[in-house]
Amino acid sequence: MHHIDYKDLVSIVKQLPVSKLRKLNNAINKEIDQNKKSKGTDLKTLILNAPTWTDTEYNDYLSARENINKS
DSSP, rough: OOOOOHHHHHHHHTTTTTTHHHHHHHHHHHHHHHHHHTTTHHHHHHHHHHHOOOOHHHHHHHHHHHHHHHO
């Protein structure tokens, strides 16, 4: 992959016709979205998608925890 200086890239982009600019914009936005997804999940999403216990499972845990604490 060739390294293109930022100033050179901007200069090249300014020469593009509007139709190519739109295509480039779509490609850049798609790349940004993919990078966001691949960099991990934010805490809120992680919490909202985390597995949860049913009331029965939680009560079983509390009972087990109480027995452990007594021993």
